[in-house]
Amino acid sequence: MTNTVLRVANVSKRFGGLQALSDVGITIDRGQVYGLIGPNGAGKTTFFNVITGLYTPDSGVFELEGKAYKPSAVHEVAKAGIARTFQNIRLFADMTALENVMVGRHIRTRSGLIGAVLRTPGFKHEEAAIAKRAQELLDYVGIGKYAEFKARTLSYGDQRRLEIARALATEPKLIALDEPAAGMNATEKVVLRELIDRIRKDGRTILLIEHDVKLVMGLCDRVTVLDYGKQIAEGAPADVQRNEKVIEAYLGAGHKTH
Ligand SMILES: Nc1ncnc2c1ncn2[C@@H]1O[C@H](COP(=O)(O)OP(=O)(O)OP(=O)(O)O)[C@@H](O)[C@H]1O
Secondary structure: OOOEEEEEEEEEEEEOOEEEEEEEEEEEEOOOEEEEEOOOOOOHHHHHHHHOOOOOOOEEEEEEOOEEOOOOOHHHHHHHOEEEOOOOOOOOOOOEHHHHHHHHHHHHOOOHHHHHHHOOHHHHHHHHHHHHHHHHHHHHHOOHHHOOOEHHHOOHHHHHHHHHHHHHHOOOOEEEEEOOOOOOOHHHHHHHHHHHHHHHHOOOOEEEEOOOHHHHHHHOOEEEEEEOOEEEEEEOHHHHHHOHHHHHHHHOOOOOOO
């Protein structure tokens, strides 16, 4: 089996007159935490959205574990094996934490989502096993005791962890985290860092966009830096941090720094 989990090459995307991405590519190996950074408006979210099927690219080559995939729709990408979280948390607010994770699990079950909605016999049979696994995942991310709480009643940090549990429930080949530390306080960030570290140690592969450069540098094995839709650096965090173009992009006029 190939050691490369995700290979994306030559991704371009234009919004009207704006070239949001020009020929961007990344390769993520098994077990890596891969960071995507860059100043405001650099194209990080656009790239992320293209990889996960939310935006249709103008060009690009996409491979997951050596097999071509077409990022044409979010659910297709999820089926192919990429699970993601969102910058603006997207949970089923009035469902319990446990139910939210169970929904994530259903894309990997025989009866699927439709079976879940129709409550077919096949679904009922699977349901107990799904609930058990969902509870394990809640425990894993550290919010097991909130299983029966409605998602909207959880703290911001816990909602983010719930999103991660739901993504893990799909047994993804790659888990893509969109600004997982956004809005978190220092203590929550420490807990998040430990969680991402644990997910990696348990053999998962992670792509993340993050504004907290310290977190990225401490956590990631490799980093790509985007600026005005172009890839200006790629490599180990320590090297990228010293890169002249990167320093200029972050400190240069016209950009807000984070
Ligand atoms: N749906 C869209 N329609 C038009 N322009 C867009 C759209 N999405 C993004 N853009 C533009 O593309 C460029 C890249 O935006 P993007 O959100 O990908 O950057 P980013 O690096 O994620 O920024 P931030 O750090 O602020 O989240 C920006 O100039 C943005 O205004």
